[in-house]
Amino acid sequence: MASSKIPLLVERFDFIKLIQNVQENFDVFLPYQTEYDGKDNLSYKKYSGDNDFVLNKYRTIDPLKTLFYLTSESVLPPSAESRKRIVLGVKNCDLLALRIYDKALLEDNFVEPNYKIWRENTYIISSDCDDALQSCHCNLMEYTPYPQKDDGLFDLNLSQIDDKYIVTLGSKKGEKLLDLLYEHCNVKDAPEDILEKLTVQRDKVNKKLSEINKDFSAKRDYSKISKNQDVKVWSELSKECVECGGCTNICPSCYCIIVNDESVGADFKRIRTWDSCQLTGYAEVAGGGSPRERVWERFRNRYQCKFDFMKKNFSQYGCTGCGRCIAVCPAEIDQREVIKKLQEV
Numbered sequence: 214m215a216s217s218k219i220p221l222l223v224e225r226f227d228f229i230k231l232i233q234n235v236q237e238n239f240d241v242f243l244p245y246q247t248e249y250d251g252k253d254n255l256s257y258k259k260y261s262g263d264n265d266f267v268l269n270k271y272r273t274i275d276p277l278k279t280l281f282y283l284t285s286e287s288v289l290p291p292s293a294e295s296r297k298r299i300v301l302g303v304k305n306c307d308l309l310a311l312r313i314y315d316k317a318l319l320e321d322n323f324v325e326p327n328y329k330i331w332r333e334n335t336y337i338i339s340s341d342c343d344d345a346l347q348s349c350h351c352n353l354m355e356y357t358p359y360p361q362k363d364d365g366l367f368d369l370n371l372s373q374i375d376d377k378y379i380v381t382l383g384s385k386k387g388e389k390l391l392d393l394l395y396e397h398c399n400v401k402d403a404p405e406d407i408l409e410k411l412t413v414q415r416d417k418v419n420k421k422l423s424e425i426n427k428d429f430s431a432k433r434d435y436s437k438i439s440k441n442q443d444v445k446v447w448s449e450l451s452k453e454c455v456e457c458g459g460c461t462n463i464c465p466s467c468y469c470i471i472v473n474d475e476s477v478g479a480d481f482k483r484i485r486t487w488d489s490c491q492l493t494g495y496a497e498v499a500g501g502g503s504p505r506e507r508v509w510e511r512f513r514n515r516y517q518c519k520f521d522f523m524k525k526n527f528s529q530y531g532c533t534g535c536g537r538c539i540a541v542c543p544a545e546i547d548q549r550e551v552i553k554k555l556q557e558v
């Protein structure tokens with residue numbers, strides 16, 4: 214059992230040895246720089262010897278759910294693999310969304326079989342954001358751009374300072390990773406001056422988030438969303454929406470699905486595929502009836518789901534402020550603006 218004397222410090226070049234040495238027993242996923250929409254961005258990739266991964270910066274384009282709740286999977290029989298995995302560079306906005314997934318897909322009388330398998334076999338090494346994107350607004354949701362140990366959502370956390378990582382243990386499961394760290398790397402206690410640098414770095418990101426979101430307030434009355442049933446208001450807010458479903462597909466906390474049976478020879482498979490409440494056919498029933506026929510009704514439903522229904526069901530808003538729905542929207546609808554406008558009507 215590794216010592217739990219933390220925070221610890223490890224050099225980046227040394228940490229790479231850990232990743233290289235666990236390949237036989239783990240699939241390792243890391244964020245890498247990629248170009249998207251003409252800008253530098255990050256995307257998860259399975260490790261194959263490329264050490265140019267980026268653990269600091271900000272969230273990936275793809276939400277963490279793409280590694281735990283695949284776009285399309287067989288649920289009968291379950292198709293998830295039980296090989297152990299380590300996912301690194303997970304940001305706090307994705308961790309908080311995973312908590313919603315845990316509540317929706319693992320608790321009570323419904324357990325999603327694939328999610329359970331992926332989740333149980335995956336270790337999470339999160340990391341601090343030392344930068345923020347223009348769509349980031351975790352601060353408006355009163356979250357921080359680094360994980361909180363008390364949330365118990367990460368196994369280990371890495372805070373990058375220059376070419377070093379400050380390592381923090383977040384869970385019992387993380388002790389296994391600490392053992393591996395001690396086995397493969399030169400680990401020491403984090404000295405005071407490095408911890409002071411971390412405080413400065415975290416302050417800097419918090420300030421950047423405040424600057425990015427200076428036109429918006431975290432003091433928002435979300436009850437105005439469900440209370441507002443004015444067709445004119447919602448029609449105006451949704452008038453540019455082209456119903457592409459991008460905002461829900463990219464959202465780390467959306468989990469709506471459609472299930473189909475597919476025949477495989479004399480047998481069949483039950484396939485679960487992502488669905489979107491923003492699409493016309495969503496929740497349509499036999500005979501063509503739909504509970505939300507119009508665009509504004511579907512648009513409003515997303516806001517109600519995030520800021521009313523999920524809060525009631527999971528004691529947490531369905532938005533963690535990752536900003537992906539803002540970045541992806543072809544109609545340039547900014548969720549922060551929508552909520553701001555709803556405060557004013």
Ligand code: SF4
Binds near residue numbers: 342344533
């Ligand atoms: S929303 Fe916050 S936690 Fe998420 S990437 Fe941006 S700064 Fe980091």
Ligand code: SF4
Binds near residue numbers: 465532533539
């Ligand atoms: S609603 Fe938008 S900003 Fe909030 S968690 Fe989902 S994608 Fe991120």
Ligand code: SF4
Binds near residue numbers: 491543
């Ligand atoms: S991404 Fe934008 S255009 Fe597409 S469904 Fe969502 S709000 Fe509408």
